[in-house]
Amino acid sequence: MAVARPTFIDEVRQSEQFNAAACMNCGVCTAICPMGLEHLPREIFRYVVLGMEEEVLKEQETVFSCLLCKLCEENCPAGVHITENVRSLRHYFDRKAFRI
């Protein structure tokens, strides 16, 4: 059973730009991603919003495989700051998992 920690999102949030909760899960990002990433951004953003830290930590490779090319963000109908959100997730991994 997944454990949810409501304060998790505050640990990931780097700035006011962080807006994972704005994602409406429409799937444009997944359809358009040149790397074919399926879990990022929408599924992982949902884990962050729900406080499911363990699920996020399983997605390390996916989080660092994003090109930050912004093609998804350019086409996101909900105005999600996808690249900044991904960078925030990377910063979280750097601190939490890599001790950087």
Add this chain to the structure above:
Amino acid sequence: MPLPTGDTIGILADNLRLRRSVLPIPTESAIRWTRGLDLPRGGERVLYTGLMYQLIPYIEELVKAESRLAESWLSGFTGIGRQVNKLVNVSGFMAHPTREQLETYDRIPRNVALLLKRAGVEFGALYEDDLYSGALAYDLGADETLREHAQKVYTTLKKHGVKEVVTIDPHTTNMLRSVYPTLIDGYDLAVRNYLEVLSELEMVPSRQLEGDVAIHDSCVFARYEGVLREPRQLLEGLGLTLQEPLHAGTMTWCCGGPVESLFPEKAAEQAERRVTELQAVAERGVTMCPLCYVNLQKAANGRMRFDDISDYLIRGYEP
């Protein structure tokens, strides 16, 4: 099997903090492009390389060395490698580019300097104080290290009396123009890319070029910095016929370069997809970013020729 992500990021971040670049290179390699150009040191306007082109031969060699390391028994010791790298620049032992590689990437900042001179733009250079911008640390989320480094870069620019920075590549442009102002209080530098500077000057070409060229927009130029019109205007002004691939302009596809340091195989796969798109519209391609140039060139493996945009411009505008 790629090297462990955390150790790789740790080494890159340690290098930036301790040695002012994610991949430290000899000073001679950083400034060789300035030879014979007689550029003043510093001044209100400087041409700033951010070392991006000069770093590429070293990155190419380092990636090869990392691939060999990843396949060997030593791959289990990258954590120790990170600790050793804090004392000794380990990456310096791993990357030994050839003279030909170095000359290729010195040529591009030289091209840009000559083009600006031809256009009548007055500018200086910072030589050994032309520091890497920290773009990779930013992408990898090493924010504390980046903030500290950005302040060093800004202080160095101010020390030389700089008010306006003319950049060459998209990543340095983005860092100095859009990211640094969010990190540094009172940041007041004007930042323009050389393509923007040249396109405003309405230069008259000294000769016309011809033929079809596939244009590869950099993601950072197209979607972060809005530099789309300028390269087209300059290349078409030379008489070239630009061919737009399926994904072009604000919909451009990435070359794969941003994941090269962590997942070289994924980077190569994306570069292959992009070369296929570009090859469908022309036999020659033009890039405007060192990462795009090296990744697409490598993926094309002779199937298609790529040139940096400055190589076309210098041919069309040199006296």
